[in-house]
Amino acid sequence: MITVDRLTVSYGSFTAVDDVSFVAQPGRVTGFLGPNGAGKSTTMRVMVGLTPPTSGQVTIGGLRYHDIPNPGRHVGSLLDASAQHAGRTGREILTIGAQTMGLPKSRVDEMLALVGLTDAEAKRRLRNYSLGMKQRLGIAHALLGDPSVLILDEPANGLDPAGIRWMRGLLKGYADRGGTVLLSSHLLHEVEQIADEMILIGHGRIVAQGDKKSLLAHGDGAATTLVTSLDNAALGAALTGGGHAVEPLGEGLKVQATPEEVGRAALAAGVVLTDLRSGGAGLEDLFLELTSATAREAVPGVTPTPTGGIPA
Known part of the structure; x- marks a missing residue:
């Protein structure tokens, strides 16, 4: 130890x-x-x-x-x-x-x-x-x-x-x-x-x-999920109706939600999923936000603030 x-x-x-x-x-x-x-x-x-x-x-x-x-x-x-x-x-x-x-x-x-x-x-x-x-x-x-x-x-x-x-x-x-x-x-x-x-x-x-889950739970950034289905339009409508931000990405969708939330929405809408994975961007965005004051490159959309962040 x-x-x-x-x-x-x-x-x-x-x-x-x-x-x-x-x-x-x-x-x-x-x-x-x-x-x-x-x-x-x-x-x-x-x-x-x-x-x-x-x-x-x-x-x-x-x-x-x-x-x-x-x-x-x-x-x-x-x-x-x-x-x-x-x-x-x-x-x-x-x-x-x-x-x-x-x-x-x-x-x-x-x-x-x-x-x-x-x-x-x-x-x-x-x-x-x-x-x-x-x-x-x-x-x-x-x-x-x-x-x-x-x-x-x-x-x-x-x-x-x-x-x-x-x-x-x-x-x-x-x-x-x-x-x-x-x-x-x-x-x-x-x-x-x-x-x-x-x-x-x-x-x-x-x-x-x-851990990753607790960091995101305390941060402002939402979890991001990448998903592909047999009916992306129907899945996108179901997710948007559930209050989740959705945008097209390649052959699928990028959703501001956890994989579990996306899976439940797909089940309720009767949509078959062909790919479902964590996008990982939520933690990366949180990391960049918390350390932006010390980064050499400016982080788009992030205004540097005095270091403080999340209580350890």
């Missing part, structure tokens, strides 16, 4: 992290989301002892990172996939890690196989790795000591679609076995698919937290 308790990190007059508190629980994937520069990486650097807090603290299993004996056996982290000696091979990097943690050499082969790096790739020097290969090696290093906690900063960077799907399955399986996963990203869609809980941060402060 990771406990962040009133954490503040300041650099002179600039406050990168401002009185942040949250808990990442065992058996769950916690998504740590926010625009670039929101304070995610700084918070994670404090977790693993790389940045001292100005006030507050972070504990892992009740201990500060520096107080954990042989921390690599308890906490695996990936904060920068390029932060290894560029002249060493992938196998050498993992071997040094294994020796430092007191692990058998066989663990290196296990991790290389787990992340899909071949023997030939393991013999290449890090400077010759693609970003995706560096990410895979970084994940292997984080998992090397069979830790109970994983702290990952933007682990999907550089991975192709197959690699991203592989990573999702790996992290979800890790959490299902009781591990604690804190996953930082500015890519809402990727984290949303595996996160049990999401923490949204902007300007160094938490603006919202909870």
Whole structure:
């Protein structure tokens, strides 16, 4: 378990992290989301002892990172996939890690196989790795000591679609076995698919937290559903009559309603559905609205306001 308790990190007059508190629980994937520069990486650097807090603290299993004996056996982290000696091979990097943690050499082969790096790739020097290969090696290093906690900063960077799907399955399986996963990203869609809980941060402060359903329940944005049927006109009329906003989209409709509400309307109207799925835009719109004050690009239709958002 990771406990962040009133954490503040300041650099002179600039406050990168401002009185942040949250808990990442065992058996769950916690998504740590926010625009670039929101304070995610700084918070994670404090977790693993790389940045001292100005006030507050972070504990892992009740201990500060520096107080954990042989921390690599308890906490695996990936904060920068390029932060290894560029002249060493992938196998050498993992071997040094294994020796430092007191692990058998066989663990290196296990991790290389787990992340899909071949023997030939393991013999290449890090400077010759693609970003995706560096990410895979970084994940292997984080998992090397069979830790109970994983702290990952933007682990999907550089991975192709197959690699991203592989990573999702790996992290979800890790959490299902009781591990604690804190996953930082500015890519809402990727984290949303595996996160049990999401923490949204902007300007160094938490603006919202909870699972997808609870976030939308507290937000102003409605859930969005994409639907296709054998009679879109009749379905659209039934949904509009029920007070839901409907607009054509491709071969179907985009509806401001939950999939359950759309399904009930279709049943009442006697319309056969051929496709029904969550549009996901409700959460994305909420995220953009809550973090708009820190985004580099203006968000259409959103007027930036002082960070406050939803009470955590």
